[in-house]
Amino acid sequence: MTAPSSPRTDLLTLEVVELIGEIVARYHQEYEEAASRHGLTGAQARVLGLLSLGPLPMRQVAQRLKCEPSNVTGIVDRLEARVLVERQPSPGDRRVKVAAVTAEGRRTARALRESLDFAREPLSGLSQDERVAFRDMLRRMLGVDVGTD
Amino acid sequence: MTAPSSPRTDLLTLEVVELIGEIVARYHQEYEEAASRHGLTGAQARVLGLLSLGPLPMRQVAQRLKCEPSNVTGIVDRLEARVLVERQPSPGDRRVKVAAVTAEGRRTARALRESLDFAREPLSGLSQDERVAFRDMLRRMLGVDVGTD
DNA sequence: AAAAATACTTCAGTACCTGAAACAACAATG
DNA sequence: CATTGTTGTTTCAGGTACTGAAGTATTTTT
Numbered sequence: 055m056t057a058p059s060s061p062r063t064d065l066l067t068l069e070v071v072e073l074i075g076e077i078v079a080r081y082h083q084e085y086e087e088a089a090s091r092h093g094l095t096g097a098q099a100r101v102l103g104l105l106s107l108g109p110l111p112m113r114q115v116a117q118r119l120k121c122e123p124s125n126v127t128g129i130v131d132r133l134e135a136r137v138l139v140e141r142q143p144s145p146g147d148r149r150v151k152v153a154a155v156t157a158e159g160r161r162t163a164r165a166l167r168e169s170l171d172f173a174r175e176p177l178s179g180l181s182q183d184e185r186v187a188f189r190d191m192l193r194r195m196l197g198v199d200v201g202t203d
Numbered sequence: 204m205t206a207p208s209s210p211r212t213d214l215l216t217l218e219v220v221e222l223i224g225e226i227v228a229r230y231h232q233e234y235e236e237a238a239s240r241h242g243l244t245g246a247q248a249r250v251l252g253l254l255s256l257g258p259l260p261m262r263q264v265a266q267r268l269k270c271e272p273s274n275v276t277g278i279v280d281r282l283e284a285r286v287l288v289e290r291q292p293s294p295g296d297r298r299v300k301v302a303a304v305t306a307e308g309r310r311t312a313r314a315l316r317e318s319l320d321f322a323r324e325p326l327s328g329l330s331q332d333e334r335v336a337f338r339d340m341l342r343r344m345l346g347v348d349v350g351t352d
Numbered sequence: 353a354a355a356a357a358t359a360c361t362t363c364a365g366t367a368c369c370t371g372a373a374a375c376a377a378c379a380a381t382g
Numbered sequence: 383c384a385t386t387g388t389t390g391t392t393t394c395a396g397g398t399a400c401t402g403a404a405g406t407a408t409t410t411t412t
Contacts, residue, residue, distance in 0.1 A: 066334050067326055071319075073341040074230060080345070081227045083269065097399065113359060120232065125400050127361060132398080149359040149408045170220075176344035177216055184340060185215050191337050192222040195325035196229070246368065262390055274369050276392055281367085298377045298390045 088169045092162055093136070099166055101129050102138055102155065106163035109154035111144065138162055237318045241311055242285075248315055250278050251287055251304065255312035258303035260293065287311055 082096075089099035097119075104110065104118055112130065116123040130153050133139035138159035144150035155163060180188060231245075238248035246268075253259065253267055261279065265272040279302050282288040287308035293299035304312060329337060 070326060070334060070338050076345050078227045078230045122401055177219060179343045180340060188340050189219050191329060194328045196225050271370055
């Protein structure tokens with residue numbers, strides 16, 4: 055078209071957006087594959103990974119996942135059926151059910167994390183200095199405070 | 204196979220993996236929101252975006268999406284019901300049905316693309332030189348030939 | 353104690369996704 | 383040719399994910 059003014063058509067930025075889209079697609083694909091290798095769906099793997107950091111009430115799992123609590127019920131049901139997660143009563147509030155990984159669940163979560171090596175291999179093409187620069191740019195993009203470290 | 208000096212625990216690399224995970228999560232969230240703003244699901248938006256680059260046989264849509272052809276049938280059905288896409292016969296091969304965006308579909312795809320500004324805003328924190336460096340690293344990570352351009 | 357809020361589940365309803373089976377049209381072989 | 387095999391698409395069954403609207407228990411508020 056004509057209109058060369060708009061920063062929306064900045065070629066460099068557009069390419070970066072495109073590339074990030076590619077990264078996202080690959081990451082997702084590998085994540086799904088890794089999950090499936092352990093007999094899990096992506097959603098189940100995400101919940102398992104979250105719970106492997108510590109037990110959480112159902113409600114908070116939903117908040118972290120940014121979905122409805124009724125959805126979490128089903129996912130945890132399926133994880134519980136595989137004995138990777140269990141529901142525990144909350145001592146303080148009898149309405150609350152806390153989801154916690156089992157020993158088996160913890161093992162699966164670790165294995166999952168270790169087989170998620172998307173970034174490791176491609177990163178090998180970058181030097182140490184480049185990795186640091188790359189990290190800093192990612193941090194800035196995400197609004198992380200770069201001062202500390 | 205116990206990996207002695209294990210680069211798996213390299214802190215810098217681990218952080219980059221973590222950050223990329225964050226990027227992926229945010230990108231996905233924004234993509235889904237943008238799609239939903241236009242009355243589409245994520246899968247529908249992806250197919251529409253793909254077809255907006257040019258018509259494609261169903262089979263090839265599936266290959267690009269990395270899913271089964273039977274899945275594409277349903278997604279295109281729903282896009283066709285909204286008159287954003289239409290199936291056309293292929294002159295050369297009467298088995299093939301080519302999915303093509305309609306005028307309305309093209310408009311929706313463009314609007315979608317323009318409201319997908321995840322990377323634009325965060326990128327504003329990077330200088331021109333940094334963007335170029337960032338782009339080159341992404342290219343290398345994705346195995347793109349960096350020689351040209 | 354009654355009313356309002358909270359945590360979880362259950363239940364439609366929709367979409368996504370796979371794999372098997374069916375169908376039509378093409379390609380290759382005898 | 384006619385047969386056989388392959389390919390492109392759809393249909394169907396089965397499972398998961400997700401939302402939003404009930405419903406049930408259990409606090410918390412008033």
